[in-house]
Amino acid sequence: MQLAVQSYKIMVINYFTNPGSLAMKKKFIKDKCITCKQCMMECSVRHSASGNLYDAFTETPKSHYRLQVSIRKDRPHMTVCQNCAKPKCMASCEYGAITKYEDGNVVIDTKKCVGCWACVEACPFGAITKNAELNFAFNCDDCRGFDTMACVEACKTGALVYTDK
Numbered sequence: 001m002q003l004a005v006q007s008y009k010i011m012v013i014n015y016f017t018n019p020g021s022l023a024m025k026k027k028f029i030k031d032k033c034i035t036c037k038q039c040m041m042e043c044s045v046r047h048s049a050s051g052n053l054y055d056a057f058t059e060t061p062k063s064h065y066r067l068q069v070s071i072r073k074d075r076p077h078m079t080v081c082q083n084c085a086k087p088k089c090m091a092s093c094e095y096g097a098i099t100k101y102e103d104g105n106v107v108i109d110t111k112k113c114v115g116c117w118a119c120v121e122a123c124p125f126g127a128i129t130k131n132a133e134l135n136f137a138f139n140c141d142d143c144r145g146f147d148t149m150a151c152v153e154a155c156k157t158g159a160l161v162y163t164d165k
Contacts, residue, residue, distance in 0.1 A: 025163055026142065026152050033069065033076035033159035040065040042154035046143060061133055066140040067151055081106055081127045081140040092122035107144060110136040
């Protein structure tokens with residue numbers, strides 16, 4: 001019985017810490033956000049070439065965050081890819097640079113992107129960013145290829161949490 005309980009606990013922990021699982025997403029809870037922007041900083045570090053804080057902000061090309069926290073109408077607001085069921089950005093891309101994966105993630109392949117910015121214009125949420133320096137667009141990839149999401153792990157107030165919805 002104890003082994004079964006331990007096994008179940010491991011399964012539950014893995015489910016909530018493995019964003020690669022089909023149902024794993026992040027949820028933004030506005031009332032808990034203090035707009036410290038720690039999530040943005042950790043996102044930038046995670047997607048940097050160096051993977052460390054100091055070098056991420058001094059390296060060239062510069063690393064960029066893939067979500068943005070700001071204040072709108074006197075309340076915290078997060079701009080991030082909504083992983084739309086029928087992504088307008090994907091439909092607008094003539095180069096096949098945008099993929100909607102089985103797990104629901106909509107991700108831009110920066111190697112295929114030619115920097116036409118059609119996806120930037122098509123996104124109704126403003127969640128796609130131009131990297132004019134390297135001539136490609138990018139969006140939040142929910143830290144695809146990693147075991148955790150940097151933004152969720154960085155959030156100390158509980159404004160960003162893992163969810164299955």
